[in-house]
Amino acid sequence: MRYSLRQMQIFREVAQQLSYTRAADTLNLTQPATFAQVRQLEEHLGQKLIERIGKTLHLTDVGRLVLHSAQHMLEEVDNLDMALAELDGLARGRLRLSVVSTAKYDMPRRIGAFIAAYPGIDVTLTVGNREELMARFAANADDLYIFGTPPRELKAASRVFAKNPLVVIAPAGHALAGRASLTLADLARYPFLTRESGSGTRLAVERAFDAAGVSPEKLIELGANEAVKQGVMSGLGLSVLSRSTIELELRHGYLVELNIDSFPILRDWNVIWPEDKRLSRAAVAFLDGLADP
Structure with missing residues (x-):
């Protein structure tokens, strides 16, 4: 294989955020390491995926094609991880959360309670504004999303969990x-x-x-x-x-x-997720725990 799943994951994050710095923060990598992985992927594919015009990053036509494939590829890997995790109940697995910046003050407490109850679950928290979360929702980048008011234009299931x-x-x-x-x-x-x-x-x-x-x-x-x-x-x-x-x-x-x-x-605080998405057991457990004060 000329590329790795890790390279696809890193490229997907950069392509979604159109920023090496923000993607590196999300992935817990340095900006040079993130940039190097995307460059290696471009060299393996023999195609330019991202170009810089002025101070702004843009996907090339090939980059958009690779992003589409990367999303499907990584979703299948996530589905496999989910299936394997469910064989172990909630002994292991992963939960990806995206929250609007206002929710970052309350959410760590809730995540802490969840990790105490399910120490085998790895939790990733991404913080952004409303528009950034809508973009992540459209890319199916996370399991659950915390909004003040759920965007009406998204096809999402939602649940109120706090004032x-x-x-x-x-x-x-x-x-x-x-x-x-x-x-x-x-x-x-x-x-x-x-x-x-x-x-x-x-x-x-x-x-x-x-x-x-x-x-x-x-x-x-x-x-x-x-x-x-x-x-x-x-x-x-x-x-x-x-x-x-x-x-x-x-x-x-x-x-x-x-x-x-x-x-x-x-x-109200609302948690939302794609209405046709099958939630993992970890996501369901976190969702149920949100009702607790």
Whole structure:
């Protein structure tokens, strides 16, 4: 064979993420090692699979063909692994999870409980924004996906497993802190920090402002929950985040939750999977455990 399954796995991740760095992080490899494996695959096949135009990676026509074959090939390997694992019950196996970035604060606790119950199961956790998870779903890259609001355009089965309230936050000592009956119009007078385009939290906040008929006078886009939290604590502006992401900061008084009439926005945490996908026993066990607090 001119190529290995490992090379196909690495190429699939790079092709899906269109980034050697992000793929290396997901695969727990270095960026040079990831790049070298893709180059070796190209040399074995005698074809260019990925090309760089400017700062962006693109799949060639051959690359798209190889990606399609790699997905089917690796899915069959996963099916074989699943069948062998099921012969052992839950003594061994693998579980692949993808979660939106807001869920990364709660999910490690749930994964820890699962691993304690099933130490033979290897768990892989990928964190991304809503659009990145939709791309992984389309590529059948994982077993289960955690969203705030399940994308309607995906053919997915879903299950609600927890509440996810979105709250308005301000730095300690802010002029609005402690005031009652505030509205979104009151917030609009202050700079507002928001997640990047593609974030489910940002989408929910935009809908809330649109429904109120107002918009912040100054909008500052930051690319991650941690950046938003640090920005609010430093007095850069106000924001909206999931309460689960700021529990520690609220408890220690670094942030305060504002009393806004239309908040909190009450949302659910949802776990989804392709509606025609046969879930492994590990995925079913994790799914059942999500209902536990």
